Amino acid sequence: MAIQKLALILKNPQNDEEFLLVKQSRPPKFDHQEYDSYVDSDLWDLPSAQLNPLQGESGSQSVVDFADSRSEEIDLKEFDFRSALNQIFERIGFGEIDRGEWKYCKYVKEPAFGPDLPIQTVFITGVLAAKDNDLRDIYKWMSVQGCVKWLLEVKPSGNRVGPLVVVGLINDSLGSSKWKVPPTISYQEYPPGLILIPMRSRTQKPFHTTNLVVFAPEYIPSDSADKSYIACGDALIVDPGCLSQFHEELLKVVTTLPRRLVVFVTHHHYDHVDGLSVIQKCNPDTTLLAHENTMRRISRDDWSLSYRSVSGDEEINIGGQTLKVISAPGHTDGHMALLHVNTHSLIVGDHCVGQGSAILDVSSGGNMTESSEQGSKYLGCN
Incomplete structure (x- = not known):
């Protein structure tokens, strides 16, 4: 079972390298002075809507050209x-x-992060038939290059x-x-280079998986000679916490990564x-980083x-x-x-979770006092 979504890559009729982005709604206010004082930056994404099965009809009503569709897991014409x-x-x-040609682009299956149903997205392309002056300030034309710049050159309160x-x-x-x-x-993979792999683990219900984070970018020359790094490597793994019956899956990941590997454990x-x-x-030369309490x-x-201790x-x-x-105590006293x-x-570990609230492990020094103090220090990070 999965939730189906339609995402529209709406091309600019005057510049086919540009597509339409929609400003997403900001989180609601909570009538809490300190919380409401923080203003989130604008988030822009493709226009989208839930995709439901056809009711009492057959075929796709010829709205979308599926000539390039190769999905064997779902019959898109039934939606x-x-x-x-x-x-x-x-x-x-x-x-x-009322008009326009819409072509199938790709079908993307979201990994089963859980506990909610995964979202599978159908991307289609088309050309906007409306005039440019119909656009308001909550829409804008962007190119792939412009979006990459937003991703890789993040600025405070920027897009x-x-x-x-x-x-x-x-x-x-x-x-x-x-x-x-x-x-x-x-x-x-989001943002580019940061890869999330949900791995079956001994986590708390209603969850079933823990995210294994893998970072193995193309090498970019840096001023590392002028800085004192606690560790250097060609690849990074965060929180390898899968069940023993999935160790073979983890082994496939580790053995394909570069040998200069750094592992970071949040708690x-x-x-x-x-x-x-x-x-x-499989790689005893790995550099392990964790808090000493961890x-x-x-x-x-x-x-x-051996390992190298980090404190923030x-x-x-x-x-x-x-x-x-980043020091992030609260869930445990050694959480990073x-x-x-x-x-x-x-990358927050269990400091924040996708549903509900993270527990405070009082047997491991978990408390909200330290969490609030550290959170106030780092809330400037977007």
């Missing part, structure tokens, strides 16, 4: 594309669709690019990573460290080699790019996060 397109056009103020643009357009054109994910493994819970033994065995709670069966503000060099260690400086992407 109501006309209704989804009408929803999109009504939202952006163009009324119902951000949503995942549909990255998955539907940028990842294919950028070729961001020299490392390719083994073909049998489901993953998501000591089983669902974040259960795969350390796999890495230790390491004293990790079994020597998981990791018996240390910097790591991976392929010429910088990541900064990792900031990818180029894109201001924060």
